[in-house]
Amino acid sequence: MKKFISLILCAALSISVFTAATDSKAVEKQKIIAIDAGHQARGNSSTEPVGPGAQTKKAKVSSGTSGVSTKVPEYKLTLAVAKKLKKELVSRGYKVVMIRTKNDVNISNKERALKANKKADICIRLHADGVNNSSVYGASALCPSSKNKYVAKLSGKSKKLSEYVLSEMCKASGAKNRGISLRDDLTGTNWSTIPVTLIEMGFMTNPSEDKKLQSKSYQRKLAKGMAEGVDRYFGY
Ligand SMILES: [Zn+2]
Incomplete structure (x- = not known):
């Protein structure tokens, strides 16, 4: 018996x-994703080099934009979406490194990149756009060009990551896809040693997009779409 x-x-x-x-x-996904919620409660205007060995310096963290209708600052939006993106990625089996989990921090763009480099396979930097024209709307992704002085070798993979994350995010949310911008002046990108994308989720200076960006269900759609893009990047 x-x-x-x-x-x-x-x-x-x-x-x-x-x-x-x-x-x-x-079981299959042991990749680690760094999520950097752009900006923080107070900007830091002291400067740091824009890349390893650079003479040019830029502010450690700029203060970001804010909602023209909702008055919500960009740093609150980026953290709200970062938390939803973390949840979505974890539910898909990824490990996540959050560069910040509070608004009241003081972490420079260089420090953010170094923190991501240390533990993660890729880095997603979350931001929202602002411009002096309220009719402009839509999402875009920024990544380094193949001529970047510091991270040229990451350009191809960063571009692929940018394309997948942006297009899946736009598909899931209905946001207008404004395409990829090649940018070699971003400190947080230039200090990276892993493929990196900076996602501009929409324009906070456009009244209707600003309101949409503050909707929790819209934020969840953005997060789901971005996670779908990460899956595509790794071929899952
Ligand atoms: Zn920003």
């Missing part, structure tokens, strides 16, 4: 191990 019970137990155990291994995507 004892032998019989242990046999059943053994069979049950192997079935449950088998199920755990097959029904969860989590």
Whole structure:
């Protein structure tokens, strides 16, 4: 009888191990994603080099834009979406490194990149746009060009990451896709040693896009779409 019970137990155990291994995507995905919620409660105007060995310096963290209708600052929006993106990525089996989880921090763009480099496979920097023309709207992604002085070798992969994350985000949310911009002047990108994209999720200076960006369900769509793009990047 004892032998019989242990046999059943053994069979049950192997079935449950088998199920755990097959029904969860989590098993395959051991990639680590860094999420940098752009800006912080207070900007820091002291400067740092824009890349390794650079003479040119820029402010450690600029203060960002804010909602023309909602008056919500960019740093609050980026953190709200970052948290939703983390949840979505974790549910898909990724590990996530959050560069910040609070608004009241003081982390320069260079420090953000170094923190991501240390642990992650790729980095997603979340931002929203602002311009002196309220009719402009839509989302875009910024990545380094192949002529970048510091991270030229990351250009190809960063471009692929940017394209996938941006297009899936726009598909999921209905945001207008304004395409990729090649930018070699971004400190947080130039200090990277891993593929990196900066996602401009929309224009906070456009009244209707500003309101949409503050909707929790819209934020969830943005996050879901970005996670879909990450899946595509890694070929999942
Ligand atoms: Zn920004």
